[in-house]
Amino acid sequence: MSLPYPAHLTSTWQAADGERVTIRPIRPEDAGIEQAFVKALSPEAKYFRFMSSLNELTPAMLARFTQVDYDQEMALIAVVPEGAGERQIGVGRYVIDPGGESCEFALVVAQAWQGRGLGRHLMTRLIELARARGVAVMRGEILAANAGMLALVADLGFTVEDAPDAPGVKQAALALR
Numbered sequence: 001m002s003l004p005y006p007a008h009l010t011s012t013w014q015a016a017d018g019e020r021v022t023i024r025p026i027r028p029e030d031a032g033i034e035q036a037f038v039k040a041l042s043p044e045a046k047y048f049r050f051m052s053s054l055n056e057l058t059p060a061m062l063a064r065f066t067q068v069d070y071d072q073e074m075a076l077i078a079v080v081p082e083g084a085g086e087r088q089i090g091v092g093r094y095v096i097d098p099g100g101e102s103c104e105f106a107l108v109v110a111q112a113w114q115g116r117g118l119g120r121h122l123m124t125r126l127i128e129l130a131r132a133r134g135v136a137v138m139r140g141e142i143l144a145a146n147a148g149m150l151a152l153v154a155d156l157g158f159t160v161e162d163a164p165d166a167p168g169v170k171q172a173a174l175a176l177r
Contacts, residue, residue, distance in 0.1 A: 092122035
């Protein structure tokens with residue numbers, strides 16, 4: 001059973017320069033800004049996030065990323081006002097594995113927002129939400145070349161090891177309880 005949209009998780013985060021960002025769970029109506037966000041990512045950022053080259057999300061991926069079962073996963077997007085709407089500048093998500101003991105995370109932040117604390121804020125919120133949900137371990141696979149993400153997760157307390165079956169890939173894990 002899918003839970004209703006968790007509007008109570010919407011919050012405002014302020015960057016060091018004073019710019020205000022809305023952090024909220026993604027919803028199906030965000031498909032347009034999610035697609036625009038991914039299209040605008042640098043080729044390197046797309047590769048780091050998806051571990052493959054892609055220009056845009058397929059319709060199936062777009063549906064999967066925006067039609068979230070909030071009981072089994074969470075996707076928080078960071079948005080700023082743009083014209084009459086919003087522009088997405090980051091997204092962090094986790095999906096709980098079958099059995100409910102662990103979850104896998106993913107995070108990507110627009111180039112202009114990297115190094116400003118947004119990724120750390122999104123990951124911290126995801127960790128809090130997964131912990132509150134009762135998940136025991138948060139995991140993620142990170143390309144060894146993605147030094148920024150590896151530094152972030154290490155700083156947040158994750159253990160980082162080489163992936164046994166995937167050269168060039170690191171496995172990050174954080175005990176939540």
